[in-house]
Amino acid sequence: MLGRTASSLFWMSRYQERAQNTAKLLQAAYRTAMVTHAGQADGENWRFALASSGSEFGFTEKVGELTPRGVISYMVFDKTNPSSVRVCLETARNNARAVRTGITAELWEAINTTWIEFADVNPQSITQEKLPDFLAWISQRSHLFRGALLNTILRDDGYYFSQLGNFVERAENTARILDTQYWVLLPDNDVAGGASGERYQWIVILRALSGLRSYRFAYQDAKLKAGNIATFLILRDEMPRSLAHCYNWIDDTVEDLGEFYGSVQPSLEMGSQIWKDLKSTNMDAIYNNGLHEFLTDFIGRNNAFAHQLSIDYNFA
Template identity: 70%
Template sequence: MLGRTASSLFWMSRYHERAQNVTRLMEVAYRGAIMSHSGQEDGTHWTFALANSGTIEGYQQKYEDLNSRNVSTYLVFSRDNPASVRNSLELARNNARAVRTSITAELWEAINTTWIEFIDVNPQTITPEKLPDFLAWVNQRAHLFRGALLNTVLRDDGYFFSQMGNFVERADNTARVLNTQYWALLPDSDIVDDGSSERYQWSAILRALSGRRSYRFAYPNARLKAFNIAEFLILRKEMPRSLAHCYNWIADTAEDLSQFYGSLEPSLELATEVSAMLAEKQMREIYQEGLHEFLADFIGKNNEFARQLSEDYNFA
């Protein structure tokens, strides 16, 4: 496979995953804002979405007021925000179009129809009351894309590169959300009152990573606790958005790719190393090393893996 084809498949999946991640952050922020006990719009919730998407500085350069209209415009529709849902969906579609003959009709239809219907929406019509339904639609389209990828694509190198893009982006998002909110996940935070801000942060983190209900299944007899939440989202392989789950997939896919081409590339070694590290770690060890330091190091390793993969397979 040509390097530019591999690159397009990798980034097609990565951008689609990014669009869904930003949508989920907006859903959490909206939910928090309408549930605020103050009776007024609480900027804390919108700051949560901006901080976790890494866009707070860009937002502050463009807007003075922090409110639902401005944040939804910037995170969902803005051309000026590189991480906006709009830009992510457009880039995913452009990468898919570049390799149109290398993907299935169902996968192309899922990507192309999402983009066509998205750009047909007038942002001015998405009022705060309509925002939840619109975000739910974007989220559903992301699931459709993922379903088409998993259920129609041949298990060859194209599929492997697509999977890599999805899980590299997912791992990056989980690590960044945890790192941005790491102070709420320190062991001392477990000693809090039920109405504390930490408890809101715990629920918001789990919702942002689609883990609120599955946490209850994983820890059926335990209340929300910082230690459990950190362990759940970092080390528990059964959690689809945990770092351990992502790198279990990445390492297995890197191995499949190496066997497909009959060569052992440095990226496989990196993936295996990170996956083994997560499999062997205990949460108490991570706290002893420093949660923030561990997550920052992981983000660096994830970026290095993506860079090495692009070098190994000549991404254009």
């Protein structure tokens, strides 16, 4: 496969995943903004969405004042924000178009129709009252893309590069969200019982990662605890957005990719090593070495893996 084809498939999936992640952050921010929480500064939930998506600096430089309308506009429609839903959907579509003959009709239809319908939306028409339905539509379209990918694409190198793009992006999103509020996930909060503001933040984190209901299934007492939440989102492989789940998929995919080409490149070894390290650790070790330090190191290793992949397979 040509390097530019591998690159297009990788970034097609990565940007599609990023669009959904941005929508989920805004859904969590909107929902929690509807309820007053003791100890929470005005706009803190919207600031959380900006920081977790890596958009806070750009927003401050371009918009400045923190308002719900400003955040929604910047994170959904702004053409200069590389993490806005608009930019993500357009870039995913452009990458898919570059490999149009190498993907199925169902997958192209899912991507192309989403972009056409999104481009027809007037940003001024998306009021705060209409925002939940609009964000739900974005998320549903991302599920449609993912379903078309999993159910129609041939299991060859194109599929493997698409999978890697999806889970590299998902892993970064989860790690960034956790690192943005890492202090509320420290074990001292369990000893103290968790202040009301901390419990509120736990809910925001779980909602942003579609994990609130799943958490209650995983922990039968249904009580929110900092240590359990951190374990759930970092080390529990059955949680679809946990770091462990992402790198379990990546480990399987790099193994398949190595077998497909008959050689193991350095990036494939890097991906497997990250998964091995996640499997061999536990939350006590992570806390002892520092949760923030663990998350920043993970983000760095995840980015290094993606960069090395682009070198090994000649991404254009």
